[in-house]
Amino acid sequence: MSLLQQLEELKAEALAELNSIDDSKKLESWRVQYMGKKSKLNEVLRGLAGLSIEEKKTVGAGANSLKLDLDVALKGKEQVLGEKIDQPAGEAPLDISLPGRTPPVGRLHPITQVITEMSQIFVSMGFQVVEGPEVEWDYYNFDMLNIPKEHPARDNMQTLWVDYENEKGERPMLLRTHTSPMQIRVMEKIKPPVRIVVPGKVYRYEAIDATHIPMFTQIEGLAVDRGITLADLKGTLYDFARRYFSSDRKARFRCDFFPFVEPGVEMSIECAVCKGNGCRLCSNSGWIEILGAGMVHPRVLERVGIDPSVYSGFAFGMGIERVPMLRYGIDDIRLFYGGDLRFLRQF
């Protein structure tokens, strides 16, 4: 077959193929196949070497015209395809109301979320987050916190005791009833200035019902330094309440008693339901108690070897479950630890 004939055939083949092309990806491979460096056309032209000058001229001209023809056809096709891109895709219309193929969704437990949010606020105030053991000695849980044996304040914290007896026949091991033992553990190690928050599980001897469970979560705070005052305690907790609960919720401080602080403080925030007017949720007081606090008792400081005439500090402790319960109107505390996904997926 002469080269000219080959060119003719090539042209027919190329144009036929081009005709059936319907997307730009295929068009590009067509271009490479017929017009690229390693294209069939170039292959034909490589055969020119063995020809006479006359023949070279005719075939060369034929090749050039083929190139032009293919180029024109390519441009034309490009235009057609370009217009098609703007047309709706596919043959049948897409039912966009079909549900999406969602990736599996997981969520953090609401208590984890609250701890994280609260910790972040305190971290931004220069507090460090630490954790401590849940199984404790009564020494840390009570004695060092100014709650001696046979003190009525122990009765308020119904204790779960571990079945363990030491050599002296005492039974000093318990499940911590509050996160406060970490105040002692931290102050034994670090000298002022101290600023910590301690989230963690605590335990009480409680029959389970909608408002009581034997295991719940607290977050404890402690700041000790020279010159820390009750005014600082108020300011710090005000700021926390403003940032966590929003700036238009009022906070209230009243005197309360905890053996390891003095003066003792209880902070309430305005009831979100009735805006302070009194309703069932807040037992008509307009206020919701959210935390206990106070100035660290001098005896507590003395016991860990910090001179209370030089240093002072404040401590606070807050029940975590209460916060999402109030925020979402959850009326059964058991839901947090029951693992019902219909509940947990809502947060």
Add this chain to the structure above:
Amino acid sequence: MKVPIKWLKDYIDISLSPKELAHRLTMAGTETGLKYIGESWEGVVIGQIASIDPHPNADRLRLATVDTGTGRQTVVCGAPNLQIGDKIVFADVGANLTDGHTGEKSILKPAKIRGVESCGMVCSEMELGISKNHEGIIVLPPEAPLGKPLAEFLSDIVLDIEVTPNRPDLLSVIGVAWEVAALTDNKVNIPPSTYEETGDSIEKHISIEIVDSDLCPRYCASLITGIKIGESPEWLKQRLIACGLRPISNIVDVTNYVMFEYGQPLHSFDYDKIKTRKIVVRRAGNGEIMQTLDDVERKLSDKTLVITDGEKAVAIAGVMGGANSEITENTTSILLESANFNAASIHYTSHGLKLISEASMRFERGIRPDLTIPAVKRATQLILQLAGGKAAKGIMDIYPQKKELKAIRLHSSEIERILGIEFGMEQVEETLTSLGFKVAVFPQDKEFLVTPAYWRSDINIEIDLVEEVARIIGYENIPTTLLSGAIAHQEPNQLMTLKSKIKQNFVGFGFQEIITYSLTSREMLEKAFASGSLDREPVKLSNAMSSDQEYLRTNLRSGLLSVLESNLRHEEGPIRLFELSRIYLPRDNDLPEEQEILCGLMHNPEEEKAWPVHTPPFDFFTVKGVVEIIMASLGVKSDFRESNDDGLRPGRQAEIIVTGKKMGVIGELHPKVAIAFDISDIVYLFEINVTGLLPSTLQRNGYHAIARFPSVVRDIALVLDINVTHQQIVDIISKFTLVNEITLFDVYSGKQVSPGKKSLAYRLNFQSAEHTLTDIEVDKVFEQILIRLKDKLGATLRA
């Protein structure tokens, strides 16, 4: 503590509204609510029984005709204490009463009782909501005005005070009066207790000895002879009822009344039953037995203090009297005890014997010995007034080591140092004086010398006074400031950071975080293992609330599986759960080791869903992939080794190895365990010891420069003996440094390979950091790889 405002007004003028009063008490440290007596007494009037007739159809019922002041009504009544002429409480039809049987509120309607029409009701205390007493009707004093609404005669508002453990003084009406005085800028006025002592000297009748003065610092007593036991007058009864007590007899009621008035518990002995004429206060012998006045035999120990007559115990000090010295209706002489007992001992005894009483509550909070005398005088006065008799001359007062009230130095600068605000000397002086404290001021030193009131046993050191100043002036008057000092030294909390990272990752992979109770039962822990046995004894509680919560968990999987089980009751899944919490591993003579464990499970229902069509495969490798990618995201290289975890299915499980140590396990749930948890679908589970993993996550991995030269890809399909593992192949190929990536893309065993063989296909990526690789270079290495695989593993190329 319930404090009727009418009673409180005996000692102090109150101009504030009850609501404002309750608010001020609350803000100053004592949560106070209000209870209204008579709030709902509409249609309830004072009546008089005009006549009583038998009920024609019932023996136990009678027909009482009541004069209501405006007319007469006949009602059917079952009360045993109906008497003609008595002033009683009559409720007309339409009154809102508490049902005596159900305790529910209901509107009184006319009713036919055993065939007789009854319009209205003669009320008991329960029906009026005053107390739970429904045994008989209320009998009012004769001076009660006939026909007047009961509310005008009896209504009151009661302060319902929640007393904190440090304030025994607020367990008394006078103590509350002092608190109110300080908060309202008012004066307290306590009438003196005066009476005539017409009897012999008390020493002639009784001698008192304190053996264990550490448990009994002071013992006082008065003696009254010739008394007549009877009912208390109505005013006294009503006050006790308002405080939540049941009137019993004049003597008992007086001791209770004075306890509520002064906060000092009292006890009355039948003097004639103390034959020895002697009181000896001593520790009980270990195992000593006595019968308390509730007729129960109590076994005592030497931590308990008893009151004896020198021979035998006649009372458990501060907790309960003995049956052998109890006063009865025949009693004519009483020995009235007003003593001070050690708080811890009373707490120990009352809680040990489960005899928590109004008296023990006061003693265990620690009251001062100074209270005994005013209380015994007041009680003696009231007894003489209400039960007659003669008081012996003098009061026995045994007080071996008198505890003087200690003056406390308060420096003005200390108030400022703690509260963050300076108060004027005068304001501080006034505040402390208003509480009944004696205050000496030293203006030049800016100092006070404060002697606290004797009823305030909680005031002992300077900080106690600072708190008094703060709470009386009001916390709302303390400014708010932000911490200004240097920020404390911070150590990064790496474990918490790691935990939070892991949790975030799992949430990203579609796992729901759950938190389950750390307390569980032994059965629940065992249930997660096919053999049903635990490899170590869990930590046990000695006073568990129930057997479900008796042990601290040694694994998390039991909790996760039971959460899965309960969720599968209402949804089909797929369910992916994880928990990152602690397990508690016992140690000898030490607190248990608390390990942070990650436990996750993946569950897939058997059935495929029509939509979405795309269902990824679910098998061991699905779960392994999750673990691998978590480990990789923590910068940890993990290997997997065959394992034999008892809770996982044999042959479908592996240990997770990090730096040569076992850090966890992964595998399919053992079918036996699945059955135990009533799970029929396949479940994969993994556990990772996060505490143990921490050090490996802290190593910083180096950075690899991004390759500048192009890579060359070659595929290879190998036929191998069925026992050859992927890892063995990877180990060989990865020795060739030009290969920088090995990707498995096919695993096949079946007809196209001979029996006992399988085929693994890999894509190898060749790359050099120095230059662009030529085909020849790659071919050469590729050849060597094939030879090595053939030599070591008998691999051949798949045709």
